[in-house]
Amino acid sequence: MNQTQQIATIKPAAGKSSRSGFWKRLGKDLVRNRYIYLMALPALLYYIIYHYWPMYGSIIAFKDFSPTLGILGSPWAGLKYFEQFFSSIYFGRILRNTLLISLYSIIWSFPAPILLALLMNEIRSEMFKRTVQTVTYLPHFISTVIICGMLVDFTSMRGLFSYIIELFGGQAQNLLMKPDLFRPIYIISGIWQEVGWGSIIYLAALTGIDNSLYEAARIDGAGRFQQMVHITLPGISPTIIIMLILRMGQVMNVGFEKVMLLYNAATYEVADVISTFVYRKGIIEASYSYSAAVGLFNSVINFAMIIFANWISRHVGDGETSFW
Amino acid sequence: MRKQETIGERIFDVANAALMVVLMIIMLYPLYYVLCASFSLPSNMAAHRGLLLLPEGFQLESYKIVFQNPDILSGYGNTIIYVVVGASLSVLLTVMLGYVLSRKGLMLRKPLMFMVVFTMFFGGGMIPTYLMMSQLGIMGTRASVILPGLVGTTNVIIMRTAFQGIPESLEESARIDGANDFTILFKIMLPLAMPTISVMLLFYGVGRWNSWFDAMLYLRDRGKFPLQLILREILVYSGTGDMLITWGSFNGQDMSEIIKYTTIIVSTVPILCIYPFLQKNFVKGVMIGAVKG
Numbered sequence: 001m002n003q004t005q006q007i008a009t010i011k012p013a014a015g016k017s018s019r020s021g022f023w024k025r026l027g028k029d030l031v032r033n034r035y036i037y038l039m040a041l042p043a044l045l046y047y048i049i050y051h052y053w054p055m056y057g058s059i060i061a062f063k064d065f066s067p068t069l070g071i072l073g074s075p076w077a078g079l080k081y082f083e084q085f086f087s088s089i090y091f092g093r094i095l096r097n098t099l100l101i102s103l104y105s106i107i108w109s110f111p112a113p114i115l116l117a118l119l120m121n122e123i124r125s126e127m128f129k130r131t132v133q134t135v136t137y138l139p140h141f142i143s144t145v146i147i148c149g150m151l152v153d154f155t156s157m158r159g160l161f162s163y164i165i166e167l168f169g170g171q172a173q174n175l176l177m178k179p180d181l182f183r184p185i186y187i188i189s190g191i192w193q194e195v196g197w198g199s200i201i202y203l204a205a206l207t208g209i210d211n212s213l214y215e216a217a218r219i220d221g222a223g224r225f226q227q228m229v230h231i232t233l234p235g236i237s238p239t240i241i242i243m244l245i246l247r248m249g250q251v252m253n254v255g256f257e258k259v260m261l262l263y264n265a266a267t268y269e270v271a272d273v274i275s276t277f278v279y280r281k282g283i284i285e286a287s288y289s290y291s292a293a294v295g296l297f298n299s300v301i302n303f304a305m306i307i308f309a310n311w312i313s314r315h316v317g318d319g320e321t322s323f324w
Numbered sequence: 325m326r327k328q329e330t331i332g333e334r335i336f337d338v339a340n341a342a343l344m345v346v347l348m349i350i351m352l353y354p355l356y357y358v359l360c361a362s363f364s365l366p367s368n369m370a371a372h373r374g375l376l377l378l379p380e381g382f383q384l385e386s387y388k389i390v391f392q393n394p395d396i397l398s399g400y401g402n403t404i405i406y407v408v409v410g411a412s413l414s415v416l417l418t419v420m421l422g423y424v425l426s427r428k429g430l431m432l433r434k435p436l437m438f439m440v441v442f443t444m445f446f447g448g449g450m451i452p453t454y455l456m457m458s459q460l461g462i463m464g465t466r467a468s469v470i471l472p473g474l475v476g477t478t479n480v481i482i483m484r485t486a487f488q489g490i491p492e493s494l495e496e497s498a499r500i501d502g503a504n505d506f507t508i509l510f511k512i513m514l515p516l517a518m519p520t521i522s523v524m525l526l527f528y529g530v531g532r533w534n535s536w537f538d539a540m541l542y543l544r545d546r547g548k549f550p551l552q553l554i555l556r557e558i559l560v561y562s563g564t565g566d567m568l569i570t571w572g573s574f575n576g577q578d579m580s581e582i583i584k585y586t587t588i589i590v591s592t593v594p595i596l597c598i599y600p601f602l603q604k605n606f607v608k609g610v611m612i613g614a615v616k617g
Contacts, residue, residue: 029431035505036424040436043421047439047473051497054448055455067458116347118556122340137603141595143534146588149559150354153584160357163374192350200607224333257537261560275450282451283541288419295449303446
C-alpha cells in the first residue's frame with residue numbers, strides 16, 4: 001500500500017512540463033525507439049482492427065443499420081432497438097438462462113476442482129497421485145465439438161445414458177430434447193471435462209503451504225482431517241477467493257459454443273443464452289442493429305461486473321489479492 | 325510418523341483411493357466405449373444395449389471409409405494449415421508486443437498497455453466484428469479464419485512478465501556492443517524466454533485445433549473448412565450421408581453410428597498422442613499464468 005502511494009506521488013511531478021515540451025520529447029522518444037515501436041506495430045494493428053474497429057462499429061446499435069449505407073451513412077435510431085429488446089419476451093428468457101447457467105456452474109463446477117485437489121493431496125503414493133492427475137487432465141484436451149458429439153450420441157434414445165437411466169427404472173428417451181435436463185447435462189459434462197484441469201491451480205497453491213505448519217499440528221495431536229480443515233483449507237483460501245472473484249467477473253460469459261452445439265428448438269426455452277440469441281438474430285436473421293444492441297447490453301454488464309470484481313479484490317485481504 | 329494413524333484415517337485412505345479409481349474410470353470410460361464401438365459391426369452394435377467392454381464383432385471398414393472421406397481429409401489438411409500458420413504468427417506478434425511492453429523508459433508504454441488490457445474489459449461483440457470482416461473484404465478466405473484471435477491479451481501479459489524477469493544488464497551490454505532492438509530480442513531475449521514461448525505455442529496451437537466458430541461465420545467454401553467444422557456436421561447433425569453409400573449391406577442408421585464413433589477416434593488420436601508432452605507444458609503454463617493472476 002505504502003509503496004504504491006509513494007509511486008503515485010512521484011508521477012505528477014515528472015509530468016509537469018509545458019505542452020510543446022511534451023510533444024518534443026514524444027518525437028524524440030519515437031525516433032530513438034523506432035525499432036521498438038515498429039516491433040509492436042503488427043500486434044497493435046491487430047488490436048485496432050479486431051478490437052477497436054468493432055467497438056466503434058457497435059454504434060450501429062443506435063442506428064438503423066443497412067449494409068448499403070454503411071455505419072456512418074445509416075440514420076440514427078436512438079434507443080429504439082434497446083427498447084424493443086427490453087420489452088420483448090426474449091429479454092427475460094435469455095437473461096435468466098445466462099445467469100442461471102452461470103450460477104449453477106458457480107455452485108457446482110467451481111467447488112469441484114477444489115475438492116478434487118484436496119482429495120488428491122491426501123493420496124500417499126506419489127505415483128498413484130500422478131496417474132490420477134494425468135487421467136483427470138485428459139478430457140480438457142478433447143475439443144468441444146467432439147465432447148458435444150459424444151454427448152449427443154450418449155443421450156440419444158438408444159445411447160449409453162438412456163441405458164443407465166433404464167437400469168435405474170427410468171424410461172429411455174432423447175435426453176437433449178428434455179428442457180429439464182439441458183442444464184444438468186451442460187453442467188455435469190463441464191465438470192467431467194474441466195475438474196482435473198481446474199485443480200492444477202489449487203494443487204500449485206497447496207505446494208506453497210509451509211510444511212512446518214503440518215509438523216507443528218501433528219505434534220499438537222491434530223489428525224489428518226483437522227490438518228485439512230485448519231491448515232490446508234486456510235492455506236489455499238486466498239487462491240479460492242481470487243478464482244471466485246475472477247469467475248464472478250465472467251458471469252455473463254457462458255461457454256456459448258457448447259450451448260450452440262447442444263441446444264435445439266425444443267430446449268431454447270432453457271438453453272438460449274445472450275450470445276446464441278445474438279448469433280441467431282444477427283447472423284441468421286440479419287437484424288444487425290437489434291442484435292448489436294443486445295450484444296452491447298451484454299458487453300456493458302460484463303464491463304461493470306469485471307470492474308466490480310476487481311474492486312472487491314482490492315478490498316479483500318491486504319491488497320495482495322488484487323490483480324491489476 | 326505412520327504409527328499414529330487411527331482406524332478412521334486408514335478407512336479414509338482406502339475410501340479416497342477407491343474414489344479416485346472410480347473417478348479415473350468415469351474419465352476414461354466414455355473414450356474407451358467409443359473406441360470399442362468404432363471397431364464393432366453395425367448390426368451387432370445396433371442389437372447391443374449398455375456398456376461395452378470389448379468390440380461387438382470386429383471390422384475396420386469404417387476406418388477405411390473415414391480415411392477416404394474427402395471432407396475429413398481436407399479438414400485435416402486445413403486444420404494443420406490453420407494451426408501451423410496461426411500459432412506461429414500468434415507467437416511472433418505476442419513475443420514482439422510482450423517485449424515492447426516490458427521495456428522501461430518508453431513514453432508510450434503505459435498508453436499501449438492500457439490499449440491492450442482494455443480489450444479484456446470491453447469488446448465490440450459478435451455482430452460488429454462480423455460486419456467489420458465483411459467490410460474488410462477477406463470473408464471466405466483462409467485469412468478470415470487465421471486473423472481473428474491472432475493475439476491473446478492474457479498471453480501478451482504472460483510474455484511481458486517473462487521478459488521483465490530477464491536481467492536488464494544483458495540488454496545493456498548488448499546495446500553497448502552495437503546491437504539493435506531486433507537483434508537484442510531475437511538473439512538474446514528469445515532464447516532466455518524459450519520455456520514461456522513453447523508454452524505459448526502450445527496454447528495457441530491447441531486453441532486453433534479446437535476452434536470452429538470463426539470458420540463457421542466466415543467461410544462458405546467446404547474446401548477450406550477446418551476439421552472441427554466438418555466434425556460438427558458429422559457428429560452433432562449426423563451428416564454421415566455421403567459415407568453411407570460406400571458401405572454395402574448394413575442398415576443406414578446403424579452404419580451412421582459406427583462411422584460417427586470412428587470419426588471421433590480418428591480426430592482425437594493425434595491430440596492423445598502428443599498429450600503427455602502437452603500436459604507437462606500446459607501445467608507449466610497454468611503456473612506461469614497463475615503468478616500474474
